[in-house]
Structure formats: structure tokens, C-alpha cells
Amino acid sequence: MSSFQDVLFSIENGHGRIVLNRPQALNALTLDMIDAISAQLAGWEMRADIKAIIITGAGDKAFCAGGDVKAAYEAKKRGDLGYLEDFYRREYQLNYRLATYKKPIIAIMDGIVMGGGAGIALNCSHPVVTHKTLFAMPECRIGLFPDVGAGSFLNRASPSLALALGLLGLNLRGPGMIKAGLTKHFVGSGRVGEVAIERLDELQLPVEQAGIDQLVPLIEPVFSLKSFDEIVTVLAARRDTWASETLKALRAQSPTSLRVTFAHLTRSRGRDLAEILKTDFRLSQHFMAGTDFFEGVRAQLVDKDHSPKWHPADWADVPAAAVEGYFEPVPGIKDWAPQTR
Template sequence: MTEFTDVLFSIANGHGHITLNRPQALNALTLPMIDAIAAQLSAWERRVDIKAVIVTGSGDKAFCAGGDIKALHAAKARGDLQYLEDFYRREYTLNYRLATYPKPVIAVMDGITMGGGAGIAFNCSHPIVTHKTVFAMPECRIGLFPDVGAAYFLNKCSRAVAIAIGLTGLSLRGPGIIKVGLAKTFVGSGRVKEIALDNLDALALPVENAGIEQMLPQIEAVFGLASFDEIMTVLSARPGPWAEETRKILAGFSPTSLKVTFAHLSQARGRGLAEVLATDFRLSQHFMAGHDFFEGVRAHLVDKDGAPKWQPADLAAVTPARVAACFEAVPGVKDWAPPQV
């Protein structure tokens, strides 16, 4: 039997160490990885010799680039609908487990952190960023929506910033993440191996110029508007390279994803993580039963033609009723609920 090495576990100096170990795939999460992490957290929970848990990614490029969406695409192709349910149900349970774990959990985002990787990192008690951190939630590009509790943790930012990140896939480096309020601790990449619960304050570096300051007034002026239609109207009339580039980005994304994401982020503001994850699960199962996600993965990751054919193809066809239907329970699929501990 082949040894499972996609996640590595060790204990040193009072810390349990979890290392995501698929560097060739930018440490993308598979279902066996999710299950292994959940089992190890349970095993470590009552150990008195472990005072905190540290999560890192192997290799020099990524913490975790997200869930293994190629595996989801393959499951759909072979008709394995149960996998599409199990993956999201167990991933969201892990997100909730990390957020409610009785010991501190430190996530060291020393590299690319997107999608499911952000779901691990930002649901931990101590998300750490470095000079190498690159964070984004680019789900609308592939016909999905920012899930894994994103409508909870993104809403720690201003409403406009949360909406901008969710809709556009805006990429932030370590200092920018601190600036918008998603994390508090910035550590030099050369010192990540020194990170421990007791020395986070000593390792933390000050953040002065985050590089996003000039963009924030435009983000607030546009993405802080009350409705999606208002955002698009004002963005269309706004001059300048930022507005032009933002319009170009949104024009290539799934219209359904954009409108569902705006609705989800707006409705979730002020709600708890459990409620957000329950909604995430309903939405995920509607998207798994639909067209756009698998078309987006095909276009960008499988065939790589970069030309997804969205259904519907224009924003006007994504009616309020169509958006609302995505938030309803999925027939035959049990809703997600927090685990009973």
C-alpha cells in the first residue's frame, strides 16, 4: 500500500505541524487531504503536549492554491455526483473545525493562497502573511463563487473591499492583506521556520505602504454601491485605466457567478461562519448541478482555450428569481450543518 504523503504531520516544540505537500499542484486540496487534516486535528485536540497547530505549504510557490477543481471536473464527467457533494460538505466542515478549534491554529501563507487555501488560512485563529503571499478569490472567473466561508471572512473588510475581492478576484500581497483587515501579522519570508505561538509579536514587521492605498478610494466609490446594477452602471461610465481594466475583467466572468456572489456577500454581512457555510453548501450544490463551473474549468484548466461559453451569457438574463433559486435547498441533498462535538 502506498504511503499517503499529500499532507505531512509532525510534532515539535509543543506545536503540531501540518504541511500541505503537493507542491507540483501548488498544494491544491483533495478530499483525502481534507479527511487527513480533520482526523489529525481530532487526534491532537486533547494532547496536553500540543499547545498550538501550525499549517504550512511545501515548496517555494504556494501555501495552497485552492481545491483540486480538476478532480471535481473529472467526477462530473464520470457521473460521480456523490463526490461533488462529499467534497464540499467535508471541506466546509474542516473550515468550521479550524475556526472553532480549541487551540490556536497558525496558518503561514508564504506563497499563493487562493480559494480553498484561503478557506483554511483565514478561518484559522492566526492567519500570517509574508513577502511572498499572493491572495485572491478568483472563483467568478471559473464559474463558481467565493465559498469556504469567504462571505464571512471577506466581510471583515469594508463592504466595498469585500465585494471587490469577491467579484473581480483582486489579488493582494501580504501588506495589502494587513491593510484591508484580513490579517494582523506580517512576517519576513526568511523567518517563517521560526514561527511559533510565543514569538509572533517578536517576528511581526510593521506595514507602512501596502501598495493598495491609491486604489481604495476607487474601490469604495464603485463597489460600495447598494446594488450590482448600480456598480456596473457607474463602472461603465467611470473614466480611467482602473475602471477600464475592471470592466474588462468582469466582462470575461460568469454572469451567474457575479450576481450570486454579490447577493451572497451582501446578505452574509453580519452573519456567523456556520450560517455562511450552510449557504455556501447550498450554492455549491446548485453550481455542481449547473453548467458554468464545469465550463469555466474546461476553458481555463482543461482545454485551456480561455473562451468559456457561459449560460446565460449576459448579465440581463440572470434575473433576481434565478439568483434567489440558488439559495434554496437542493432537492435530495441534505443541508450542511456544523458538526456536533
């Protein structure tokens, strides 16, 4: 019997069950977890006795708070650049496997779901939210960008809301995710144990209103503008509280991350997931070669001084040519491509 307990696997009532089991770390994904899930999914895909897969998170706080970025930080410190390539390459392979799996996959986001956790859940065929769901893609705060196929799943929302979610890392609750168009399945938190592929419609709750309803009329006219510079210019020219708070929130994020994220989410519209993940991988490796990601992790998660020193420090100092460079192949690193099964 395996001693590996960070992911638990079982089969119950015709469903393969995957439990992310690092509740002390909000079920943050490690490379070992990614590899274990990928291998188990491969083993279950052709089994006639398994009709669907259900993925949940252990504990009462989180589905999955994201990838284990502290491990990436430590790998960079010790000079293990191979880990930084392997982690993102294999994480994106798992995202693609989930999205193209031959059986339905239900991911129950009963708690915090951010970053790499959203890459697990929102690439599944049946992502489920509850009253406890708290979703965000806050990568720009740590000097990264919304990856794991976010160019696909964030763009299920309107173009302007997708940009606001990616640039600001806005929080959405379960009803907000339904209203935004990120998923369709809303189940009471107390009934997640009853979820099965044949019961999703029966367990579905109505969504009449959500916190995002009040924000959308503010977001739409600003984040629908054609460039990042237009967005910040309009925000700066306005005097209302929302515009001031939004501009302040943008100023706290990595300027490079903001410009790359705007370009990536805009260019991802209408593209297929394989293309988006290929770009995600290029972007990830350019960020791994830079400084902002590691400075962001240091400031937010290691030293926790919440005072990152971004380079460049202002979005006006991030030239268009530098942004374009992030979309180019990374010297010495093979491009990402879907694995053949």
C-alpha cells in the same frame, strides 16, 4: 506507517505541524487531504503536550492554490455526483473545525493562497502573511463563487473592498492583506521557520504601505453602491482607465457567479460562520448541478483556451428569481450543518 504523503504531520516543540505536500499541484486540496487533516486535528485537540498547530505548504511557490477543481470536473464527467457533494460538505466541515478549534492555529501563507487554501488559512485563529504571499478569491472566473467561509473572512475588509475582492478576484500581497484587515500577522519570509505561538509578536513586521492603498479610493465609491447593476452602470458611464479595466474584468467572469456572489457577500455581513457555510453548501451544490463551473474549469484549466461560454452569457440575462433559487435547499441533498464533536 501510512503511505499517504499528500499531508505530513509531526509534533515539534509543543506544536502540531501540518504540511500540505503537493508542491507539484501548488498544494491544491484533495478530498483525501481534507479527511486526513480533519482526523489529525481531532486527535490533537485534547492533547496537553500540544499548545498550538502550525500549517504550512511544501515547496517555494504556494501555501495552497485552492481545492482540486480538476477532480471535481472529472467527477462530473463520469457522473459521480456523490463526490461533488462529499467534497464540499467535508471541506466546509474542515473550515468550521479550524475556525472553532480549541487551540491556536497558525497558518503561514508563504506563497500563493487562493480559494480553498484561503479557506484553510483565513479560518484559523492566527493567519500569517509574508512578503511572498499572493492572495486571491478568483472563483467567478471559473463559474463558481467565493466559498469556504469567504462571506465571513472577506467581510473583515470594508463592505466595498470585500465585494471588489470577491467579484474581481483581485490579488493582494501580504501587506495588502494586512491593510485590508484580513489578518494582523506579517512575518519576514526568511523567518517562517522561527514562527511559534509565543513568538508571533516578536517576529511581527510593520506595514506602512501596500499596493491596495492606491486602489481603495477608486473602489470605495463604486463598490459601495447598493446593487450590482448600479456598479456596472457607473463603471460604464465613466471614461477613466480604472473603470474601463474593471468593467472588462467583470465581463470576463461568469454572469451568474457575479450576481450570486454579490448577493452572498452582501447577505453574509454580520452572520456567523455556520450560517455562511450552510449557504456556501447550498450554493456549491446548485453550481455543481449547473454548467458554468465546469465550463470555467474547462476553459481555464483543462483546454486552457480561456474562452468560456457562459450560460447566460450576459448579466442582464440572469433574472433575480434565478439568483434566489441558488439560496434555496437543493432537492435530494441534505443541508450542511456543523458536525458535533
